[in-house]
Amino acid sequence: MILLYLAAEAAIAGPASSADEARFASCVALTEKDAVQALEAAGTWQVQGGGVLARQCAGLAYASLKRWLPAATAFQQAAEDAERHGDARAARLWVQAGNAALAGGDMVKAGQYLDAALAGGALTGAEAGEAHLDRARAHAATGDTVTARVDLDMALKLVPADPLAWLLSATLARRTGDLARAQADIGEAMKRAPDDAAVALEAGNIAILSGAEAAARTAWTAAVKASPDSPAGVAAADALKRLGEPK
Structure with missing residues (x-):
């Protein structure tokens, strides 16, 4: 739902160097032209120590190929890497992992990823509202209608125009x-x-x-x-x- 627009924000949200940001921007642009080549570029970057941004670009490349579950794993790894380094991108990366898991039909993992996204309170306003909305979808799909209602009511407060x-x-x-x-x-x-x-x-x-x-x-x-x-x-x-x- 919000995988791609978060990519541009993530490039400036954390403590990345300008060179890394430029490489990330090039990798993201490549996902829109040749996702297979972008995936290879992201893999090479990871081997070279690319860290959070390299893993995130791999996730975006998998998403462009509609390989949703590998995309979710890549975003999960990026989020975990971000958390280890105190990187502010972590919450948004967890959202991306949750979105990919939703698209891939793994509602249990989607719920877990979105739990992680919301746990620290880093998401606010519309971002928090959309995360609650996505988590409600995951809970409803697994039959947890009570928790889904709680999330939906919060989403309606935070994103009433959606x-x-x-x-x-x-x-x-x-x-x-x-x-x-x-x-x-x-x-x-x-x-x-x-x-x-x-x-x-x-x-x-x-x-x-x-x-x-x-x-x-x-x-x-x-x-x-x-x-x-x-x-x-x-x-x-x-x-x-x-x-x-x-x-």
Whole structure:
């Protein structure tokens, strides 16, 4: 979710030399052009003692190749290296590790990495909010809905403008049977992302459980119209098919 934009910030967040920062910037740029070559460059740099930045660039190269679990490991190693040296980049590197683990489907490790990111209090404001949001995703995926709710409520306080926070909050409320909360939160998501297929899909899911078939049909139709080939659009089309023609 935030793997790549953190790379540029990390280059100036810690006690790296200007030469290391320049080499890191070149390595990051290479990940966007030839990720395999960037991975080789990062490996060479690590052998030469590149440390945190070399490991982080390896993580970014793996991420560009969508090799999410090796990316998570590389970011983990970078974070651990940063912590050993009192490097301020550690928390953000743990976030990157968590994001990569989420993308790779390892929700247990994602939760652990995000625990580490939030543990020291180094993340504040929107960064902390997004980390809580990501940790909520990990907890929800492992069935820990109670902890997921705590994280989502914190995310809503810290990043109230993020429609994903409201969408996930609505989805969790629906799954735990709190339809009143689900209706309120999906309404907030729709205010912030009125053309988002995933938001429209969830609005339909909540509406049908609330007994509002017409509203569900309208929402699912909007999801299909917004993005017919996306997972949300396909799911909405399937829901409409199962619903059948209006009575």
